[in-house]
Amino acid sequence: MIEMKNVTKTFKIHKKNSGLVSSIKSFVKREYETVNALNDISFHIDEGEMVGYIGPNGAGKSTSIKIMSGILYPDSGNCIINGKVPWKDRKIYVKDIGVVFGQRSQLWWDIAVSDSYDLLKQIYKIPDKEFKETLKMMTDMIDIEELLKMPTRQLSLGQRMRCEIVASLLHSPKILFLDEPTIGLDAVSKIAVRDFINKINKERKTTVILTTHDTQDIEALTNRIILIGKGKLLLDGNLNKLKEEFEVKNGLKDITTEQLVVGLYKEYKI
Numbered sequence: 001m002i003e004m005k006n007v008t009k010t011f012k013i014h015k016k017n018s019g020l021v022s023s024i025k026s027f028v029k030r031e032y033e034t035v036n037a038l039n040d041i042s043f044h045i046d047e048g049e050m051v052g053y054i055g056p057n058g059a060g061k062s063t064s065i066k067i068m069s070g071i072l073y074p075d076s077g078n079c080i081i082n083g084k085v086p087w088k089d090r091k092i093y094v095k096d097i098g099v100v101f102g103q104r105s106q107l108w109w110d111i112a113v114s115d116s117y118d119l120l121k122q123i124y125k126i127p128d129k130e131f132k133e134t135l136k137m138m139t140d141m142i143d144i145e146e147l148l149k150m151p152t153r154q155l156s157l158g159q160r161m162r163c164e165i166v167a168s169l170l171h172s173p174k175i176l177f178l179d180e181p182t183i184g185l186d187a188v189s190k191i192a193v194r195d196f197i198n199k200i201n202k203e204r205k206t207t208v209i210l211t212t213h214d215t216q217d218i219e220a221l222t223n224r225i226i227l228i229g230k231g232k233l234l235l236d237g238n239l240n241k242l243k244e245e246f247e248v249k250n251g252l253k254d255i256t257t258e259q260l261v262v263g264l265y266k267e268y269k270i
C-alpha cells in the first residue's frame with residue numbers, strides 16, 4: 001500500500017551569520033547551506049496498518065508526511081502509495097488520503113463547521129447519500145453534533161481537532177496521515193481523539209500514519225513504530241518486541257513506552 005524507496009530530501013537554506021558585519025556581508029552576497037532532511041528512507045506499510053512514525057524535533061517526520069501526501073517531492077528515491085506517485089498524480093491521489101496537521105487548520109475560519117464540510121463535499125465530489133451517512137456515523141462516534149453550527153474560530157483546540165479529523169475523513173480516504181493530532185489537547189480530548197482514530201482504523205480499515213511526541217498516543221494507537229533521526233531510518237518494528245529487546249540489552253524490566261523512546265534517542269544519539 002505505502003512503499004517508500006530510498007527517499008532523500010534536502011533543503012537549501014540561506015546561511016545567516018551572527019554579528020552586524022557578517023549580516024551585512026550575507027545580505028550582499030548570499031550564502032547557502034544544505035539541510036539533509038531525509039536520507040535514503042525506505043519502508044513498507046500494509047493496508048489497514050496503524051504506524052507510529054517517531055523521532056525527535058527536526059528528525060524529518062513532517063517532511064516525510066509532506067512527501068507521502070504529495071505536498072513535497074523528493075530529490076531522489078521513489079514513493080508509491082496505492083499505486084500512485086503522490087506528487088505526480090496529485091489530482092486523483094488526494095481522494096485516497098486524509099491529512100491532519102495538528103498545528104494547522106483545514107477548516108474555513110469564519111464559517112460554521114458544517115459549511116466547511118459542505119465545501120469539502122463539493123471539492124471531493126462526495127455523493128450526497130455517502131456524505132450524509134459518513135457525517136452521521138462520525139458525528140455520533142466523536143460527539144461533534146453541537147459543534148457543527150459554530151464557526152471554527154470559536155472552537156476550543158480539542159473541539160477543533162475533533163472537527164478537523166472528521167473533515168479529513170469525509171471523503172472516506174484509504175489512508176490517514178496525522179501529524180501530531182493531539183498536540184496541546186487536554187487529557188479528555190486526547191482520549192476522545194485516540195478512541196476515534198482507533199475506531200476508524202478498525203471499522204473502516206483505514207491505514208494510519210501517525211507522528212507524535214506523545215508516547216501515550218503511541219501506546220494507545222500503534223503496534224509498530226518507525227524511528228527516524230537526523231533524516232535516517234533507525235528502527236522499524238513491533239513496539240512490544242522493541243521493548244523486550246531493549247529490556248534484555250539494558251538489564252531492565254517492564255519499561256514504559258516513554259522509557260523506550262528516551263532510551264532509543266540516547267542509544268542512537270539523536
Ligand SMILES: Nc1ncnc2c1ncn2[C@@H]1O[C@H](COP(=O)(O)OP(=O)(O)OP(=O)(O)O)[C@@H](O)[C@H]1O
Binds near residue numbers: 011013037062063
Ligand atoms: N521548508 C523547509 N526549508 C528548509 N528546511 C526545512 C524545511 N522544512 C524542514 N526543514 C528542515 O528539515 C529538517 C527536518 O524537518 P521536519 O519538519 O521534517 O522535522 P520533524 O521531525 O517533523 O520535526 P518536529 O518534531 O520538530 O516537527 C529540519 O532540520 C528542518 O529544519
